[in-house]
Amino acid sequence: MERIYLDNAATTPLSACVVEAMRPYMQAGVEAPFGNANSVHSVGREAFSALEDARARTARAIGASRPDEVVFTSGATEADNAALLGMALGQRERLRLKGRAGGHVVMSRVEHDAVLHCASALKRLGFEVSFADNDSSGRVSPESLAAAMREDTVLVSVMAVNNEVGTVMDTASLARVAHERGALFHVDAVQALGKIAFDVGALGVDAASFSAHKVGGPKGVGVLYLKTRTPFEPFLVGGGQERGLRSGTQNVAGIVGCAAAIEHAVREQAAFADRARCWRDGLYERLRVIPSVHPVVDVACGDESFAPHIVSVCVRGMESQTTILQLDMRGICISGGSACSSGSLEPSHVLSALGVARNLAQGLVRVSFGEYTEQAHIDAFLSAFEEVTA
Numbered sequence: 001m002e003r004i005y006l007d008n009a010a011t012t013p014l015s016a017c018v019v020e021a022m023r024p025y026m027q028a029g030v031e032a033p034f035g036n037a038n039s040v041h042s043v044g045r046e047a048f049s050a051l052e053d054a055r056a057r058t059a060r061a062i063g064a065s066r067p068d069e070v071v072f073t074s075g076a077t078e079a080d081n082a083a084l085l086g087m088a089l090g091q092r093e094r095l096r097l098k099g100r101a102g103g104h105v106v107m108s109r110v111e112h113d114a115v116l117h118c119a120s121a122l123k124r125l126g127f128e129v130s131f132a133d134n135d136s137s138g139r140v141s142p143e144s145l146a147a148a149m150r151e152d153t154v155l156v157s158v159m160a161v162n163n164e165v166g167t168v169m170d171t172a173s174l175a176r177v178a179h180e181r182g183a184l185f186h187v188d189a190v191q192a193l194g195k196i197a198f199d200v201g202a203l204g205v206d207a208a209s210f211s212a213h214k215v216g217g218p219k220g221v222g223v224l225y226l227k228t229r230t231p232f233e234p235f236l237v238g239g240g241q242e243r244g245l246r247s248g249t250q251n252v253a254g255i256v257g258c259a260a261a262i263e264h265a266v267r268e269q270a271a272f273a274d275r276a277r278c279w280r281d282g283l284y285e286r287l288r289v290i291p292s293v294h295p296v297v298d299v300a301c302g303d304e305s306f307a308p309h310i311v312s313v314c315v316r317g318m319e320s321q322t323t324i325l326q327l328d329m330r331g332i333c334i335s336g337g338s339a340c341s342s343g344s345l346e347p348s349h350v351l352s353a354l355g356v357a358r359n360l361a362q363g364l365v366r367v368s369f370g371e372y373t374e375q376a377h378i379d380a381f382l383s384a385f386e387e388v389t390a
Contacts, residue, residue, distance in 0.1 A: 001331040004377045008214075008370030009163055009191060009310055010335050014257075015216030015371060021260035022218065025253030037250050038241060047252045054252075054259035061259075061266045062210065063199030064225055071224040071245045072255050076190045079209035079224035080114040081121075082235035082246065083186045084157055087207060088127055090231030091154035091184060102154040104128045106145065106183075109353035110138040110162050114209075115188055116349070132158070137297045138167040138354050139305075142177045153183045160192035160208075164337045164350040164366060165297050166310030168196060175204045184230060190214050194265025195273060195307050206230045210262065212254070216371055217261030221254040268371075276308035276369045279378055283311050283367065286382055292316045292389050294360060296351065309370070312337075314356065315363040315389055323365050326388040332381050335366050 005013070024033055035047035056067040064070060073079045088105055095102035105122055107115055109131045119129040132140045132148040140158050149156070156178040160171050171187055178185040186207040192198045194215045200208050207230060212221040226232060226245065238247035265272075281301045287293045296312040315323055320336030327334055337348045347361035367381065 002380075004332045004380055006367045006369065006373065006377060006381055007333045007335045008373070009366065009368035011213045011219065012216050012370045013372055014218065015261055015264050017264050018217055018257045018260045022253050022257040025256060033252070035252075037252055038239070050256055051250055051252050054255045057259045058223060058262055061262045062193070062208070062223070062225060063201040063203075065201055066228060068243060069225055069228055071226055071242050072250055072258070073222040073224050073246055074220055074248075074251075075222040076112075076188065076209045076211035076214075077114040077222075078235070079211075079222045080112070080157075080186075080188055081118055082224055083207045083209060083226075084115060084118040084155070085121060085125070086232045086235050086245075087184050087186060087230065088122055088155045089125065089233035092127075093233070094231045095154065102152050104130065104150050104153040105155045105157070106130050106132055106148045106153055107157045108132050108134055108140045108159065110134055110140075110164075110167070110350045111157065111159055112163055112188055112190070113349075115157055115159070132156075134353055136354055137306075138162050138165055138350060140169060140174065142170065142173045145174055145177050146181070149178070149181050149183065151181075153178075153181060155184050155186065157186040157188070159188040159190075160198065161189075161195065161307045162350060163191045164310075164348055164364070165312045165354070166191075166299075166307035167297065168192075168305050168307055171205065172203045175206075179204070191307060191310070193262065194269050195276075195309050196304075197269065200225050200227075212258035212261050215261045215265035218254045218257045221251060221258040223258065223262070272371070273308045276373070277302065277304075279369055279373065279375065280306075280308055280311055283378055283382070287311070287313055287385075290386065290389065292318070294363075296354065296356060296364065309368050311367040313365060314351075314360045315365060316360065318363050318389065320362065320364050323363070323385075323388060327381070327384055330384045330388075332384050334381070335368075337364050337366055 035043035037047040037051045059067045133144040175185040184206040208225040210223040213219040351361035
């Protein structure tokens with residue numbers, strides 16, 4: 001049975017260029033470039049050179065103005081956590097030294113759990129957390145963000161592209177609203193990179209989180225973009241690596257693969273988006289005629305206010321897991337929303353924020369495209385989906 005993989009928003013297969021970039025680091029023995037990038041001998045210096053080359057290439061690809069604005073992490077979850085906690089603490093201390101109070105953070109209700117679950121941690125640290133309202137598509141407007149902010153707001157975090165329904169936020173406008181009111185702005189850009197045009201400098205954000213394995217790179221590696229002079233308290237401390245912003249011996253092999261993946265994704269972004277948007281529009285058109293299917297969001301043909309690679313619908317009368325497992329038995333892999341919480345029988349918090357009824361939300365399925373997707377895979381999915389939901 002041919003395996004058809006349509007869950008690329010959860011993770012992606014390695015890109016060929018990533019495999020080639022990492023190959024030298026996967027060899028056995030002392031002749032391989034295995035060194036600790038913090039050692040001063042020649043083996044360490046070789047690793048350090050590879051690390052800094054990857055940092056410079058990543059910075060260029062995401063639009064950072066300097067390589068040292070790139071901090072390598074264990075993934076986007078760590079990058080999100082570090083940004084929310086580190087920037088909030090840094091801002092509060094900066095304002096304290098000026099004799100001012102600052103203890104309020106704003107985020108959206110449709111964030112990934114890696115951001116949402118920081119709310120409770122922030123509250124334990126003495127911060128107050130508010131949520132900006134969103135519309136029925138999950139979009140946060142500049143006006144709703146402004147309404148959620150206060151004089152003591154120190155940080156705003158709103159994702160660039162929603163991972164469950166594909167809604168694209170107006171990141172530049174949201175960052176501008178935050179800055180006009182004296183707050184920093186962080187964006188979870190995991191589903192944006194390689195899917196829509198994304199440049200941290202042009203968007204004017206203070207911090208952004210990225211994940212290698214969402215763009216054809218290895219798992220366990222991520223990036224936190226942190227703009228120069230942004231107030232920040234380290235999340236991980238110890239050896240002082242990453243300029244003291246993230247201690248821990250760097251995963252040089254993974255970081256090299258991460259840089260190759262990000263470069264490749266950015267280089268191919270426009271071509272991929274054109275291709276994926278055609279698949280998305282065609283799939284929505286064919287799914288809408290199935291009586292049991294209810295599209296979660298209203299995506300028009302060619303609509304660039306939604307990501308090109310995500311299709312989300314609810315199936316009336318079927319739970320997500322049933323549909324997923326029935327399709328898996330036929331060799332087709334999709335998901336029921338965020339892979340990080342797909343084991344839960346509770347309806348998606350994103351759909352709850354969109355106002356989708358609980359009984360309908362429990363039938364959510366998400367199809368997501370990637371580098372290796374073909375039209376034949378989508379046709380096979382549709383055939384199997386019609387059989388499963390009949």
